[in-house]
Amino acid sequence: MEHHKDYWGGWKEGQFTSIIFDIVPDATVREQMLRSGDLDVAYELNHDSIESLKKAPGVAVHIEPVFQTYFLEVNFKRPPLDNLKVRQALAHSFPYKTVMAGVFGGLGTRASGLIPQNMWGANPDLAVEQDMQKAKKLLTEAGHPNGGFTLELWASEGNTLYKNIGELWQPELAKLGIKLDIRVLSFNTITDKAENDPEHAFDFMGQDWFPTYVTPTDFFYSVFHTGEFFNLVI
Secondary structure, eight states, X not given: OBOOTXXXXXXXXXXXXXXXXXXXXXXXXXXXXXHHTSOSOXXXXXXXXXXXXXXXXXXXXXXXXXXXXXXXXXXXXXXXXXXXXXXXXXXXHSOHHHHHHHTSTTOSOOOOSSSOTTSTTOOGGGOOOOOHHHHHHHHHHTTOTTOOEEEEEEEEXXXXXXXXXXXXXXXXXXTTTEEXXXXXXXXXXXXXXXXXXXXXXXXXXXXXXXXXXXXXXXXXXXXXXXXXXXXXXX
């Protein structure tokens, strides 16, 4: 982008005269380019790099709240996830506090439903807590007292966030006799498989949503409405 020399507001000395938007899909590569001075501005960097970046010479870190929710999409068409109690058990097995501290560096706000907590329409009473005893009880009621099955979490290339989340969840699931395999694939491969062959697609897919407009409708419609892109396999 080039500045418009005849801009009615005028230009001051030292202002930008051009901007280049460079598409760099890998967050780690973006960070390296920022540190080396090949980029002037970068965003959506790995959360576990924030503290190190704060100490990097010539780098200024700005942290701002966003209307964004990170979550795992569940494939209801693959057993045993077609069983509600299994899904509830898995929700209670998730190490929420560990993930918040270890992956997000304590910067995020614990989700309570799909709507971000800093946006109108959020319900703080929907949060699920980790409770391994309850998870075990629900699995037993679902006919899987000792687990005995394997689940797959598919994470997009260039985004280590969901891979890191899966690695923290693995030992918790192992306590229930459940194995979690993590696969890193291209986003197009993941969504194509989910849309065209859901029975052989992921069990969980790392996903996030931020609104085009700051309204709960944007979240609920875009993620849950039948036929919408992010309602892949329900």
